[in-house]
Amino acid sequence: MTANGKVKRAKLAVWKFASCDGCQLSVLDCEDELLALADRVEIAKFVEASRREIKGPYDISLVEGSITTAHDAARIRQVRAASQCLITIGACATSGGIQALRNFKDVNQFMAIVYASPEYISALATSTAIADHVRVDFELRGCPINKHQLLEVIAAFLNGRKPHTPAHSVCVECKARATVCVMVARGVPCLGPITHAGCGAICPAYGRGCYGCFGPSESPNTASLSQAWIKVGASRPEVARVLSTFNANAEKFRKTAVEYEDHKG
Amino acid sequence: MKTIKVDNLARVEGEGALRIRFKRDQVRDVELRIFEPPRFFEAFLRGRSYAETPDITARICGICPVAYQMSACQAMEDALGVQVDAGLRELRRLIYWGEWIESHVLHMFLLHAPDFLGFPGALEMAKEHSDKVKLGLRLKKAGNAIIRTVGGREVHPVNVRVGGFYRLPTRAELAALVPELIAGRDGASQALEWMAQFPFPEFARDYEFVALRHPSEYPVLGDRLVSNKGLDIEIREYDRNFAERQVPYSNALHSFVKGRGPYVCGPLARFNLNFENLSPLAKQAAISARIPVPCNNPFMSILVRAVEVIHAFDESIRIIEAYQPPARPFVEVTPRESIGFGCTEAPRGFLYHRYRLSESGIIEDAKIVPPTSQNQKSIEQDLFELAPRMMELSHESATLMAEQAIRNYDPCISCATHFLRLTIEREH
Numbered sequence: 001m002t003a004n005g006k007v008k009r010a011k012l013a014v015w016k017f018a019s020c021d022g023c024q025l026s027v028l029d030c031e032d033e034l035l036a037l038a039d040r041v042e043i044a045k046f047v048e049a050s051r052r053e054i055k056g057p058y059d060i061s062l063v064e065g066s067i068t069t070a071h072d073a074a075r076i077r078q079v080r081a082a083s084q085c086l087i088t089i090g091a092c093a094t095s096g097g098i099q100a101l102r103n104f105k106d107v108n109q110f111m112a113i114v115y116a117s118p119e120y121i122s123a124l125a126t127s128t129a130i131a132d133h134v135r136v137d138f139e140l141r142g143c144p145i146n147k148h149q150l151l152e153v154i155a156a157f158l159n160g161r162k163p164h165t166p167a168h169s170v171c172v173e174c175k176a177r178a179t180v181c182v183m184v185a186r187g188v189p190c191l192g193p194i195t196h197a198g199c200g201a202i203c204p205a206y207g208r209g210c211y212g213c214f215g216p217s218e219s220p221n222t223a224s225l226s227q228a229w230i231k232v233g234a235s236r237p238e239v240a241r242v243l244s245t246f247n248a249n250a251e252k253f254r255k256t257a258v259e260y261e262d263h264k265g
Numbered sequence: 266m267k268t269i270k271v272d273n274l275a276r277v278e279g280e281g282a283l284r285i286r287f288k289r290d291q292v293r294d295v296e297l298r299i300f301e302p303p304r305f306f307e308a309f310l311r312g313r314s315y316a317e318t319p320d321i322t323a324r325i326c327g328i329c330p331v332a333y334q335m336s337a338c339q340a341m342e343d344a345l346g347v348q349v350d351a352g353l354r355e356l357r358r359l360i361y362w363g364e365w366i367e368s369h370v371l372h373m374f375l376l377h378a379p380d381f382l383g384f385p386g387a388l389e390m391a392k393e394h395s396d397k398v399k400l401g402l403r404l405k406k407a408g409n410a411i412i413r414t415v416g417g418r419e420v421h422p423v424n425v426r427v428g429g430f431y432r433l434p435t436r437a438e439l440a441a442l443v444p445e446l447i448a449g450r451d452g453a454s455q456a457l458e459w460m461a462q463f464p465f466p467e468f469a470r471d472y473e474f475v476a477l478r479h480p481s482e483y484p485v486l487g488d489r490l491v492s493n494k495g496l497d498i499e500i501r502e503y504d505r506n507f508a509e510r511q512v513p514y515s516n517a518l519h520s521f522v523k524g525r526g527p528y529v530c531g532p533l534a535r536f537n538l539n540f541e542n543l544s545p546l547a548k549q550a551a552i553s554a555r556i557p558v559p560c561n562n563p564f565m566s567i568l569v570r571a572v573e574v575i576h577a578f579d580e581s582i583r584i585i586e587a588y589q590p591p592a593r594p595f596v597e598v599t600p601r602e603s604i605g606f607g608c609t610e611a612p613r614g615f616l617y618h619r620y621r622l623s624e625s626g627i628i629e630d631a632k633i634v635p636p637t638s639q640n641q642k643s644i645e646q647d648l649f650e651l652a653p654r655m656m657e658l659s660h661e662s663a664t665l666m667a668e669q670a671i672r673n674y675d676p677c678i679s680c681a682t683h684f685l686r687l688t689i690e691r692e693h
Binding site: 029 | 518
């Protein structure tokens with residue numbers, strides 16, 4: 001309560017690091033809830049949506065994107081210092097994103113492919129998750145995040161409870177929506193058994209296998225599923241590639257990906 | 266020397282900075298800096314399969330992922346020598362119209378309109394114009410509903426593949442969208458009438474406009490690249506006619522028409538070059554709103570976006586009403602050693618992709634030219650022209666004018682690589 005008797009609204013800030021903007025766009029994609037959200041919390045900093053900027057500290061910071069420059073590595077420390085609660089949104093912030101593919105290659109060679117004068121560009125050799133740099137209070141998965149999960153996480157933090165975002169696999173979501181297993185019934189290779197739930201099992205419902213954009217589930221058996229992929233006809237390079245996309249830097253995918261890359265057969 | 270700084274140019278998709286330096290009453294230089302950290306897509310695409318490009322390149326931009334998916338598919342199908350069936354092409358246009366609606370409405374209502382009405386952002390604008398902000402959110406939701414139904418989700422849809430789709434929507438699924446699309450079409454017309462009352466600065470330049478052209482359609486999946494200065498080429502001739510240059514102060518490359526210079530792509534270019542192919546309703550709305558044809562005032566691009574939104578709603582309704590699920594969801598492709606070219610109209614302008622594939626369909630080389638890097642030089646030149654007017658204004662007003670001039674192009678800095686910070690230096 002403030003002196004005049006009004007309930008003080010929580011201050012929310014949205015921050016961007018290396019990313020595609022899709023996860024922060026999910027905030028604006030809450031078309032039915034956006035105005036109610038803006039009543040409930042004070043959107044104190046959201047550069048993509050407003051010129052207005054209210055100084056910190058902030059009660060909740062939503063952080064999108066990964067750390068890829070020395071400047072950003074310093075900036076995330078300032079964000080942490082200004083935030084009561086720091087929530088990462090999406091695969092880039094949570095595992096380094098697709099730009100983490102550079103972590104396994106020579107970044108200078110990458111720069112030379114894209115830019116004629118790489119000396120003008122400043123970039124770190126790696127793309128890393130926010131949690132590799134500062135303490136993170138909650139990580140919301142997805143490439144992109146699911147906007148309903150985002151609202152759940154914000155509501156949970158406003159009410160001081162734990163967010164309900166199960167860490168089981170996509171398989172559970174397929175069962176819940178009664179989608180016939182694409183891998184068992186049609187032999188379509190699917191990452192569902194080892195992928196973190198949250199999307200609502202969209203890909204199998206559209207007739208394709210899950211491609212792992214929410215990253216590894218709680219306790220994935222990546223090695224066993226990779227063998228199952230080979231059994232339904234996937235090649236070893238295909239297995240290595242599908243584990244090396246939007247969550248390439250996630251340890252539980254990376255280990256098997258490297259194994260399948262090294263023993264091409 | 267007097268330096269004026271503003272730390273964030275807001276309401277653009279991404280991160281960049283602007284510096285204008287004056288010497289007495291002369292403008293010395295204008296630099297639009299994009300320091301969104303590079304993500305090296307063209308580099309890590311090497312070694313990936315042709316089949317992964319719709320999913321991977323979508324991640325370049327969360328605002329216009331469908332555009333990346335469409336240009337990637339078109340390039341791969343060109344490389345592999347297949348053409349998708351007419352019904353599949355119509356479904357592609359449908360999901361693309363959904364993205365035009367979602368992206369244009371986001372820009373018109375939430376990012377650009379606040380400039381004309383003097384608000385820092387749409388949430389602040391909502392306190393006085395709540396009906397308008399609610400209208401914008403409703404239109405945006407209707408566009409997103411198309412993407413979600415055809416593509417599976419709004420951001421980074423999952424249903425697009427080289428050759429077509431994984432699953433075809435049913436007639437009933439699409440028909441369920443129609444009531445909101447009809448309401449959206451009416452709402453977009455109201456929006457145009459409202460926005461036509463905005464105060465538009467007098468401003469015009471002699472631009473070279475470049476857009477796709479199709480014999481009978483307003484271009485989204487077009488055939489040829491044309492301009493008002495005589496360019497008329499096949500997509501595969503792009504590299505012979507355009508060049509990209511790196512500048513020391515930006516992480517995005519600048520594009521030029523070889524032998525001529527900067528150009529403009531996006532809504533104004535499409536409108537000026539393809540006005541005749543707008544749907545009758547959209548054309549009539551443009552005439553009623555008194556938008557000049559051609560329109561050389563980038564501040565009026567917000568009106569042209571509204572016209573394009575009307576067209577997108579109109580066309581979406583037409584496509585859905587005529588929809589019969591095609592015989593197959595996708596055309597099979599066989600990898601081969603090849604080069605393929607793709608070019609489609611993203612909301613902000615044309616998006617060019619070129620890939621070289623190995624015998625087994627592995628990418629050996631990739632080139633992607635997004636619309637914002639193409640427009641960068643023209644944005645700088647607009648600012649150069651406007652700078653003397655800015656000299657007359659207070660710092661706050663000058664900053665607003667500069668920001669508004671940049672937002673005319675709805676720059677997507679994530680695409681062009683991304684944070685705008687304005688610095689005006691006055692040297693006396």
